[in-house]
Amino acid sequence: MIKDVFFVPLSHQDQLTVLRDILNNHQCDCCGTVAECEQMERLIKSLMANDGIQADMKSMLNDVYYYSQAGKYSPDLDQHISNHQEQLTQWVSDMDQFS
Numbered sequence: 001m002i003k004d005v006f007f008v009p010l011s012h013q014d015q016l017t018v019l020r021d022i023l024n025n026h027q028c029d030c031c032g033t034v035a036e037c038e039q040m041e042r043l044i045k046s047l048m049a050n051d052g053i054q055a056d057m058k059s060m061l062n063d064v065y066y067y068s069q070a071g072k073y074s075p076d077l078d079q080h081i082s083n084h085q086e087q088l089t090q091w092v093s094d095m096d097q098f099s
Helices: 012-029 034-048 055-072 077-083 085-098
Strands: none
Touching (some): 077 085
16 A cells, blocks of 8 residues: 655656657657647646746747647547648757757
8 A cells, every 4th residue: 555645746847858759759650649638738838837938938839739739629630740740840859959
């Protein structure tokens, strides 16, 4: 039986790494899940509230947020991901530069 459970919050760098990994998977695999879109939204909301995130990064995060929101409600998520391959490639590249 587990007596104590501790949750350690992710640093903003860890959050960016998780977000980048999801975007990279979408870009490489051309498929994803609604749960991944929801996870991206949660990560981005947390990152946007961080004063340490640069304005140009926040602009990109805003674009990724709308991508994830549109994907979550898309009748064909895999097609949505395929339609955004160019943006996904750019976002992953941009995130590599920020880290």
